[in-house]
Amino acid sequence: MGKKLILSVFIIFLSLLFSSCFDAREVGDYAYVSMMGIDEGVTDKLRLTFHIPEFKISGSGTDSGGGDGGDEEEITEKEVITLETSSLLTGVAILNSSIPKLLNFMHMKAIIVSEKIAQSGKAGEIVAGLMRYRQIRGITSVIICKGTAQEFIRAIKPFQGGLITENIEELAMRSENTGFIPDFTFRDMYNRIKSPTTQFLCNYGAVNDGKNLKEDGSGFDGYKIPGDYLAGDTPVKGGPKIELFGSAIFDGDKMVGTLTGFETQMVRIIHGTLKRAAFTIQDPLSPDKIIPIEVKEFEKPKIKIDLSEYKPKIHVEIKLEGDITSIPSRIHYEDLKMNQVLEQVFEKFIESGIKRTFLKAQELKVDIFDFGRTAIRQFWTIPQWEEYNWVERFPVSEFDAKVTFTIRRTGKIIDSEPIISSEGKE
Amino acid sequence: MLKEGKFGYKEATSLIVITISSKAFFTSPSSVTKLVGTAGWYMTLISAAVAALMFLFLYLVLKRFSGKNIMEINDIVLGRFAGSLLSFVFCAFLLIIASINMREFTEILKVFVLPESPPSYIMAIFLLSVVSLAFAGLETLARYAKLLIYLLGAGFIIVVLLSIPNFRMHRLFPILGRGIDKTIINGILRCSFYGDAALLGIIAVSLQGAKEIKKIGLYGIFISGLITSLSLFSFGMVFPYSTAHELASPMYAMAANVHLGGFLQHLEPIFVFLWNFTSFIEVAALFYGALMIYCHIFRITDKRPVILPMGTLLFCLNLIPKGIHDVFSGYVQTIRTWGWILYFLPSIFVLIIAVIRKKKGASESG
Structure with a gap:
């Protein structure tokens, strides 16, 4: 009896010990940072901007991100906090002393780094610091922004009542169906800036104030490659103020250039990560008209690299397929022979796009196409590979791309009849 | 001598597999990547093969003295004093390994999960569980290991399967890593990774004879080799060799x-579950091994008075390393590289002496 009593008391005592861990905190004890911006400081080393969405009850669920239609500026003032500090940890400590909750980065969706910091080569220093930080996750998106990260974060507003965190995640995930931005994460950034095999391409973002949408002018002045611009330059007005478009090229931890949305698509075609994308080419028989084509990858790209000479010879074979979505010229491209004409034009279009992007990468001495991944397979040991020095060889490499494109379908229309008017048949 | 219950080979194999494989969840994969680069996944198979070979010497000793454990055999072959001395060295070694593994667990847990908890708090709670299990006995520990191995195996497979979208084949190249010579040398040296199979010598009396011990040891090493190789293989495809060695817990x-989409993320808790249980069983097995040897040396028939003092000693040993770097690059590395000297060499030495001195136990029946 006595033993049982002692055991019972002991178990009750143990249950007190195991009721929670030492670090236990309730969800409400934390302020969850959804985005963090990093700019160069004016009075201290860094200017950090935190977006901390307010959690509030909306209907039966919990909402965040100021999606209640209230005064947006007031919400931004409440949710976006900027401070200057020497390090993230100190910044967090300062904020923790002024807000009644503990900052938590476990659910952070994006790290925004200003272009100025990225170009100064300080990104590596910052990234290495952040990677050690326990709460920051490798799957967080990284965005290099035109202007300051502070302005960028302040410009982010929830779209159509959604959550800001959701918006950012959706934007990043959408990339595989547009190809205008790369799909690398914070962990990729860390791995790639230290890699002798691959280099880093980062999402490029900017605040678009809508001024690129010209209200007057001389009108359409000929075909332009769609998507061939950077974030902040797209002719868009209305909707979200921020946009992700194109990519920032890194040589090690230093941003050395940018790729437009179109060029980023070319890189993704070679990476084999472009699931589906819309392209628009000039109509070969009616140059003032265009033909939009929805393109899909048919096979993974085949990359061959000949390393027998000093200059690596890179050969890429790409197989794409697609559907014509519109033929404004009403030329009978549905016909098998005409079909082939269009296929050849599209093949040349992609080939020239890839070559143009390759030349840009070569000029910047950065293997943004990850050809190093193929080259490394030809080496038996790491010392051999590192001695070969791919990063040094890539800029002198010779490149050749062969694109094969097959038109599968022509939309709901399989034949085009001319328009008939009082002036007769077109 | 302690009286322990008997248990089957499934229980014993589970115990050995968990005790060995738990090391793959901590800093070992990073160290292996630092040493041999991309060749880690097959280097560990070399280690397993060497460990299996070394283990066969232990089996030969146990076969020669059927029905005896390694401490009794040491006494018979080397004499009471020298035998006890050798057993005592092994006892101290097991206790040190248990303390280092426990400290490694504490440090990793503190870095990733419980940053605010004092290390001594984590250690005390952990030690409480180990001590409780030691009171329950070896049979309970083995049966508990068998119960958990299915859950732990499922957790491990889930983590690997969910990581497949992050696998990149090119990260396994150059296939020979830092060179075949380094892979073979490190593979041989790091057979200590599988050294916990030597625990079978201590618990031999609880098992069904030398043949079964051989089966348990070889299966245990084989299964642990596959698990460790798979974890190194998958980890090698997720992280490039240039940064993989920087990770505290790959x-x-x-x-x-x-x-995997908006909902299937933040899966570390599955892994924390794996961590906790494997470490708990690993440390408990090593602690119990040390306890059994100690009780044998000093002819203590009741283990209970020894458990708490030995637990206190384990706690104190845990406090010796200065910090995480001291544990990872100092103690853990030394034991992984040179641990085989104490894990495997004593049984080879005892076998040679037994042959020279023509010492032999009763032959095994059946």
Whole structure:
């Protein structure tokens, strides 16, 4: 009896010990940072901007991100906090002393780094610091922004009542169906800036104030490659103020250039990560008209690299397929022979796009196409590979791309009849 | 001598597999990557093969003295004093390994999960569980290991399967890593990774004879080799060799990297579960091994008075390392590289002496 009593008391005592861990905190004890911006400081080393969405009850669920239609500026003032500090940890400590909750980065969706910091080569220093930080996750998106990260974060507003965190995640995930931005994460950034095999391409973002949408002018002045611009330059007005478009090229931890949305698509075609994308080419028989084509990858790209000479010879074979979505010229491209004409034009279009992007990468001495991944397979040991020095060889490499494109379908229309008017048949 | 219950080979194999494989969840994969680069996944198979070979010497000793454990055999072959001295060295070694593994667990847990908890708090709670299990006995520990191995196996497979979208084949190249010579040398030296199979010598009396011990040891090493190789293989495909060796817990980082849409992410808790239970069984097995040897040396028939003092000693040993770097690059590395000297060499030495001195036990029946 006595033993049982002692055991019972002991178990009750143990249950007190195991009721929670030492670090236990309730969800409400934390302020969850959804985005963090990093700019160069004016009075201290860094200017950090935190977006901390307010959690509030909306209907039966919990909402965040100021999606209640209230005064947006007031919400931004409440949710976006900027401070200057020497390090993230100190910044967090300062904020923790002024807000009644503990900052938590476990659910952070994006790290925004200003272009100025990225170009100064300080990104590596910052990234290495952040990677050690326990709460920051490798799957967080990284965005290099035109202007300051502070302005960028302040410009982010929830779209159509959604959550800001959701918006950012959706934007990043959408990339595989547009190809205008790369799909690398914070962990990729860390791995790639230290890699002798691959280099880093980062999402490029900017605040678009809508001024690129010209209200007057001389009108359409000929075909332009769609998507061939950077974030902040797209002719868009209305909707979200921020946009992700194109990519920032890194040589090690230093941003050395940018790729437009179109060029980023070319890189993704070679990476084999472009699931589906819309392209628009000039109509070969009616140059003032265009033909939009929805393109899909048919096979993974085949990359061959000949390393027998000093200059690596890179050969890429790409197989794409697609559907014509519109033929404004009403030329009978549905016909098998005409079909082939269009296929050849599209093949040349992609080939020239890839070559143009390759030349840009070569000029910047950065293997943004990850050809190093193929080259490394030809080496038996790491010392051999590192001695070969791919990063040094890539800029002198010779490149050749062969694109094969097959038109599968022509939309709901399989034949085009001319328009008939009082002036007769077109 | 302690009286322990008997248990089957499934229980014993589970115990050995968990005790060995748990090391793959901590800093070992990073160290292996630093040593041999991309060749880690097959280097560990070399280690397993060497460990299996070394284990066969232990089996030969146990076969020669059927029905005896290694401490009794040491006494018979080397004499009471020298035999006890050798057993005592092994006892101290097991206790040190248990303390280092426990400290490694504490440090990793503190870095990733419980940053605010004092290390002594984590250690005390952990030690409480180990001590409780030691009171329950070896049979309970073995049966508990068998019960958990299915859950732990499922957790491990889930983490690996969910990481498949992050696998990149090119990260396994150059296939020979830092060179075949380094892979073979490190593979041989790091057979200590599988040294916990030597625990079978201590618990031999609880098992069904030398043949079964051989089966348990070889299966245990084989299964642990596959698990460790698979974890190194998958980790090698998720992280490039240039940064993989920087990670404090690569398998945890691998689980944290899982991102399958908006809902299937933040899967580290599965891994924390794996961590906790495997470490708990590993440390408990080593602690119990040390306890059994100690009780044998000093002819103590009741283990209970020894458990708490030995637990206190384990706690104190835990406090010796200065910090995480001291544990990882100092103690853990030394034991992984040179541990085989104490894990395997004594049984070879005892076998040679037994042959020279023509010492032999009763032959095994059946």
